[in-house]
Amino acid sequence: MAKKPYQDTRLAKFVEARLLELKHKKTQAEVAEEAGFVNPNMLTIIKKGSTKLPVDRVPALAAALDCDRALLLRLALEQSEGSTITAAIYEIIGPPITKNEMAWIIEIRAASGDTDPRLTSRASAAIRAVIGK
Amino acid sequence: MMNNDKLVVEGFKLPSTAPITPNERDWIDMLRCIVGDADPPPTLLGVQALRRALA
Numbered sequence: 001m002a003k004k005p006y007q008d009t010r011l012a013k014f015v016e017a018r019l020l021e022l023k024h025k026k027t028q029a030e031v032a033e034e035a036g037f038v039n040p041n042m043l044t045i046i047k048k049g050s051t052k053l054p055v056d057r058v059p060a061l062a063a064a065l066d067c068d069r070a071l072l073l074r075l076a077l078e079q080s081e082g083s084t085i086t087a088a089i090y091e092i093i094g095p096p097i098t099k100n101e102m103a104w105i106i107e108i109r110a111a112s113g114d115t116d117p118r119l120t121s122r123a124s125a126a127i128r129a130v131i132g133k
Numbered sequence: 134m135m136n137n138d139k140l141v142v143e144g145f146k147l148p149s150t151a152p153i154t155p156n157e158r159d160w161i162d163m164l165r166c167i168v169g170d171a172d173p174p175p176t177l178l179g180v181q182a183l184r185r186a187l188a
Binding site for chain 1 (some may be wrong): 160172173
Protein backbone atom coordinates (compact mmCIF):
# COMPACT_ATOMS: atom_id res chain seq x y z
CA MET A 1 0.00 0.00 0.00
CA ALA A 2 1.31 3.45 -0.89
CA LYS A 3 2.54 5.55 1.97
CA LYS A 4 0.36 8.52 2.81
CA PRO A 5 2.10 11.90 2.47
CA TYR A 6 1.55 13.10 6.05
CA GLN A 7 1.36 9.74 7.77
CA ASP A 8 4.50 10.21 9.86
CA THR A 9 3.89 13.81 10.89
CA ARG A 10 3.54 14.69 14.54
CA LEU A 11 0.18 16.36 13.82
CA ALA A 12 -1.38 13.17 12.42
CA LYS A 13 -0.21 11.24 15.48
CA PHE A 14 -1.34 13.98 17.86
CA VAL A 15 -4.86 14.20 16.38
CA GLU A 16 -5.23 10.42 16.55
CA ALA A 17 -4.07 10.34 20.17
CA ARG A 18 -6.27 13.27 21.18
CA LEU A 19 -9.36 11.70 19.59
CA LEU A 20 -8.70 8.55 21.58
CA GLU A 21 -8.37 10.57 24.80
CA LEU A 22 -11.67 12.34 24.10
CA LYS A 23 -13.49 9.16 23.10
CA HIS A 24 -15.45 8.96 26.35
CA LYS A 25 -16.63 12.58 25.98
CA LYS A 26 -17.48 12.99 22.32
CA THR A 27 -17.37 11.11 19.05
CA GLN A 28 -15.05 11.85 16.20
CA ALA A 29 -18.06 13.07 14.18
CA GLU A 30 -18.90 15.55 16.97
CA VAL A 31 -15.32 16.82 17.03
CA ALA A 32 -15.41 17.24 13.25
CA GLU A 33 -18.68 19.15 13.46
CA GLU A 34 -17.37 21.40 16.27
CA ALA A 35 -14.27 22.09 14.21
CA GLY A 36 -16.44 23.14 11.28
CA PHE A 37 -15.51 20.35 8.90
CA VAL A 38 -18.33 19.79 6.40
CA ASN A 39 -17.06 16.28 5.72
CA PRO A 40 -17.20 14.24 8.94
CA ASN A 41 -14.49 11.95 7.54
CA MET A 42 -12.01 14.82 7.40
CA LEU A 43 -10.54 13.88 10.77
CA THR A 44 -9.98 10.31 9.62
CA ILE A 45 -8.23 11.65 6.53
CA ILE A 46 -6.05 13.93 8.69
CA LYS A 47 -5.16 11.34 11.30
CA LYS A 48 -4.31 8.76 8.64
CA GLY A 49 -2.01 11.33 7.05
CA SER A 50 -3.75 11.47 3.67
CA THR A 51 -4.02 15.23 3.87
CA LYS A 52 -2.61 18.02 5.99
CA LEU A 53 -4.50 20.22 8.40
CA PRO A 54 -5.04 23.65 6.82
CA VAL A 55 -3.48 26.25 9.10
CA ASP A 56 -6.67 28.34 9.07
CA ARG A 57 -8.46 25.42 10.73
CA VAL A 58 -6.13 25.36 13.72
CA PRO A 59 -8.16 27.56 16.12
CA ALA A 60 -11.44 25.69 15.54
CA LEU A 61 -9.87 22.24 15.70
CA ALA A 62 -7.87 23.14 18.82
CA ALA A 63 -11.11 24.19 20.52
CA ALA A 64 -12.87 20.99 19.41
CA LEU A 65 -9.96 18.82 20.54
CA ASP A 66 -9.68 20.79 23.77
CA CYS A 67 -5.97 21.37 23.30
CA ASP A 68 -3.77 24.43 23.23
CA ARG A 69 -3.99 26.26 19.91
CA ALA A 70 -0.31 27.22 19.97
CA LEU A 71 0.66 23.57 20.23
CA LEU A 72 -1.62 22.63 17.31
CA LEU A 73 -0.34 25.60 15.29
CA ARG A 74 3.25 24.43 15.77
CA LEU A 75 2.35 20.95 14.58
CA ALA A 76 0.32 22.31 11.63
CA LEU A 77 3.15 24.60 10.51
CA GLU A 78 5.63 21.78 10.80
CA GLN A 79 3.31 19.58 8.73
CA SER A 80 2.48 22.08 5.99
CA GLU A 81 5.70 24.06 5.71
CA GLY A 82 8.36 21.62 6.85
CA SER A 83 10.88 22.10 9.59
CA THR A 84 13.19 24.51 7.73
CA ILE A 85 10.51 27.07 6.88
CA THR A 86 8.93 26.64 10.31
CA ALA A 87 12.29 27.35 11.93
CA ALA A 88 12.64 30.49 9.78
CA ILE A 89 9.14 31.67 10.81
CA TYR A 90 10.01 31.12 14.48
CA GLU A 91 13.29 32.96 14.00
CA ILE A 92 11.38 36.01 12.78
CA ILE A 93 8.23 36.10 14.88
CA GLY A 94 9.09 33.69 17.70
CA PRO A 95 7.58 30.26 18.30
CA PRO A 96 3.95 29.98 19.41
CA ILE A 97 3.97 29.41 23.17
CA THR A 98 1.19 27.44 24.84
CA LYS A 99 -0.56 28.67 27.98
CA ASN A 100 1.14 25.94 29.99
CA GLU A 101 4.55 26.86 28.60
CA MET A 102 3.89 30.49 29.52
CA ALA A 103 2.99 29.27 33.01
CA TRP A 104 6.43 27.60 33.19
CA ILE A 105 8.07 30.83 32.04
CA ILE A 106 6.24 32.74 34.77
CA GLU A 107 7.47 30.18 37.33
CA ILE A 108 11.03 30.56 36.01
CA ARG A 109 10.75 34.34 36.31
CA ALA A 110 9.38 34.08 39.83
CA ALA A 111 12.01 31.54 40.94
CA SER A 112 14.87 33.58 39.51
CA GLY A 113 13.63 36.99 40.62
CA ASP A 114 13.16 37.95 36.97
CA THR A 115 16.89 37.71 36.24
CA ASP A 116 16.45 35.89 32.89
CA PRO A 117 18.56 32.88 33.93
CA ARG A 118 20.40 30.81 31.34
CA LEU A 119 19.48 27.16 31.09
CA THR A 120 22.15 25.15 32.86
CA SER A 121 22.76 21.43 32.66
CA ARG A 122 22.07 21.24 36.41
CA ALA A 123 18.65 22.85 36.00
CA SER A 124 17.89 20.75 32.96
CA ALA A 125 18.74 17.54 34.83
CA ALA A 126 16.65 18.61 37.84
CA ILE A 127 13.58 19.32 35.70
CA ARG A 128 14.05 16.18 33.63
CA ALA A 129 14.23 14.08 36.79
CA VAL A 130 10.84 15.36 37.92
CA ILE A 131 8.72 15.77 34.80
CA GLY A 132 10.46 13.35 32.48
CA LYS A 133 9.12 10.37 34.40
CA MET B 134 -8.07 45.10 30.99
CA MET B 135 -6.49 44.45 34.34
CA ASN B 136 -4.17 47.15 35.62
CA ASN B 137 -1.14 45.41 37.15
CA ASP B 138 -0.09 48.53 39.06
CA LYS B 139 -3.17 48.18 41.23
CA LEU B 140 -2.28 44.59 42.10
CA VAL B 141 1.21 45.30 43.42
CA VAL B 142 1.44 45.11 47.17
CA GLU B 143 4.49 46.62 48.78
CA GLY B 144 7.17 43.96 49.17
CA PHE B 145 5.69 41.75 46.51
CA LYS B 146 6.21 41.78 42.77
CA LEU B 147 4.10 40.15 40.12
CA PRO B 148 5.99 37.98 37.64
CA SER B 149 6.83 39.89 34.49
CA THR B 150 4.54 39.51 31.51
CA ALA B 151 7.21 40.65 29.08
CA PRO B 152 7.80 38.76 25.81
CA ILE B 153 9.97 35.69 26.21
CA THR B 154 13.73 36.08 25.92
CA PRO B 155 16.22 33.88 24.04
CA ASN B 156 17.21 32.28 27.36
CA GLU B 157 13.57 31.50 28.08
CA ARG B 158 13.25 29.97 24.62
CA ASP B 159 16.05 27.60 25.61
CA TRP B 160 14.07 26.61 28.70
CA ILE B 161 10.97 26.00 26.58
CA ASP B 162 12.96 23.94 24.07
CA MET B 163 14.28 21.84 26.94
CA LEU B 164 10.75 21.29 28.29
CA ARG B 165 9.50 20.30 24.83
CA CYS B 166 12.34 17.81 24.48
CA ILE B 167 11.37 16.21 27.77
CA VAL B 168 7.59 16.08 27.35
CA GLY B 169 7.19 15.73 23.58
CA ASP B 170 3.69 16.86 22.60
CA ALA B 171 2.26 16.54 26.10
CA ASP B 172 2.28 20.25 27.08
CA PRO B 173 1.97 19.73 30.85
CA PRO B 174 1.26 22.62 33.24
CA PRO B 175 3.78 23.37 36.01
CA THR B 176 3.36 20.92 38.88
CA LEU B 177 4.31 21.37 42.52
CA LEU B 178 7.23 18.95 42.14
CA GLY B 179 8.34 20.64 38.93
CA VAL B 180 8.25 24.10 40.46
CA GLN B 181 10.10 22.87 43.56
CA ALA B 182 12.81 21.36 41.33
CA LEU B 183 12.98 24.59 39.38
CA ARG B 184 13.37 26.68 42.51
CA ARG B 185 16.10 24.40 43.86
CA ALA B 186 17.93 24.57 40.54
CA LEU B 187 17.72 28.35 40.41
CA ALA B 188 18.52 28.92 44.07
